[in-house]
Amino acid sequence: MKKDIILAGVGGQGILTIATIIGDAAAVAGLHLKQAEVHGMSQRGGDVQSNLRLSTEEIYSDLIRQGAADLIISMEPMEALRYLPYLNADGGVVTSSHPYKNIPNYPDEEALSAELQALPHADILPIEDLAKQNNLPKCANVVLLGMAAKHIEILSPEELRESIKRVFASKGEKVVEMNCQAFDIGLNAVTK
């Protein structure tokens, strides 16, 4: 079994934290893993992505092939669309609906939303609003991970929740609790 996941967003939105949580869970589960990240100049408000590959078999390439990704998880709707050529025919998209407009020529929001909704498997949710309503404004990225948890399959939501506890352990109990809560909000938001 394998899962090729593209994590997308804008520099500073916390996609590398999502990658760290999934990566830690995969390491503990004894899966093979490759996780290519973007560091450096793009992190200053540019588009960022991470190729995350999980498998029960040995993985060679750090990069995902075109048409091979099983899942795109995105903190931003336009960034979700950027990687469509990498998605396989049955692939899912889990994305925030909240546009991050730091460029003057951001596309028309309605057209963008329509293009996302036309995809065969897309979960589009206002994660920032969910995070804010629950007094967790800084945990929007973990809400998104919760939304995506059921699509990851090769790791269970329980394994991911355990990983959240380990990853945030150094930041104190309160931060762990907030992120676990954020994860559950995302997880439950898609079952409804």
Next chain:
Amino acid sequence: MISKRLLLGDEAIALGAIHAGISGVYAYPGTPSTEITEFIQANAPEVRSRWCTNEKTAMEAALGMSYAGKRALVCMKHVGMNVAADAFVNSAITGINGGLVMLAADDPSMHSSQNEQDSRFYGKFAMIPILEPSSQQEAYDIMPYAFALSEQMRLPVLLRVVTRLAHSRAGVETATPMEQKPLNPDNERTHWVLLPGNARRQYASLVEKQAQLHASAETSIYNKLHHAERAPIGVVACGIAYNYVMENKPAKMGVPVLKISQYPVPEVLVKALADKCDVLLIAEDGQPVVEEYVKTLLGADYPVKGRLTGDLPRMGELTPDSVGKALGVEVGQSFTAAENVVPRPPALCQGCGHRDVYDALNRVAREYDDARIFGDIGCYTLGALPPFRAIDSCVDMGASITMAKGAADAGVHPSIAVIGDSTFTHSGITGLLDAVNDNSRITVVISDNLTTAMTGGQDSAGTNKFEAICLGLGVEPAHVRVVVPLPKNMEEITRIIREEIEYDGVSVIIPRRECIQTLNRKLRKKRAQE
């Protein structure tokens, strides 16, 4: 399975070096090499690891540690090799005492760089062994091997990686750490004093060692011929390109593969592969170094495919798709590119002091017919993009000051240089001395954010020393001006810029305000402690 640690390629190199018993790491920050030194700083207090002023000082200090008998690692991005080249090339002539590994992190596709030069050329130029790991595990494993090879050959070893390996994580199994080496300075002065008489002998010894280096590459555990049966096409896969080849399942297609992770190119292995095949494909990230070599080795009649023949793209990093295509594997695409997507270039952070510097410079520059602003390497290079579009050049570390000087010599006025604090100490000081000695009519803006920001906020070598450095170089005290780049100070800043442009000589303006990223990080840390 938990015994595996999840590590970036850079972190695997760092841990491998720590476990190989290094006593020092010497480096200047540069994407994608920065995380190596950061990991050593965070995890190995017994290893000397403070950032160096530039790559040349790093290389020389590492050579000094090697001279003293201890193992040293020196790390930089590919273009840093140009800065360190004098010391690097001559370290092959002196040879080494304690093991010395030079790590160069190349950046094909120029994710964070101004060119995609291939550091393997430097290794070949210096006539030393080159290692190029293909995976994070191999990057860890190869470190003790690299130091042992360096000590066996009495030569520095070049370790070359690319961005995709440096910045990708995988599980890594670790081994038992080795002890550091004892102090044991070399007493053989004729090796180290490169007067022509000694240098000729040393160079002859380097030339003589080449046969040994070739023999070592032929039998290296890191070079391996897979599935060498008769086939129409065979692949030579170098470093990380091996992964892209293997992703396309060559064994299923009956394609034999020669993996190369140690150079010089193992000629016997290449010929053995060529004998079984009608055509060879050379898959290598970066420039066609091995492709050119193999073409010469096999002669004009043997067909060799690669970047030079267009079977692989001439520039940019390889991908599993580009390598697959060269092997005749179809690229499976289910969705075409989306319509509602536009590029999102990086930008200076909101609240960044560089923004106020460019705002002020643009206001004043507009008052002149033909003001020119020469930029430099760092976050502030983003001042080239909208909304500022403020700089006319960005070439290499320190070039802002010297290009402004040359342009001023030619008659450009105002001729303004914008350089960051860390870039100024890296390579700007000598240029400023030239300008002072020539009394050039230039205005130098040292935009001081108290850190090396672009690479993530490392210590900057000149913090708290800039006024003293400029005065020491001979800039007139009245023309070393310090301002605080904030919108509320705009009137004062623009006035000072105007005054200094009108001064007939070298002036330095230092807008100083802490980087918003490092400031926020400190505040978060403080809050967490409360």
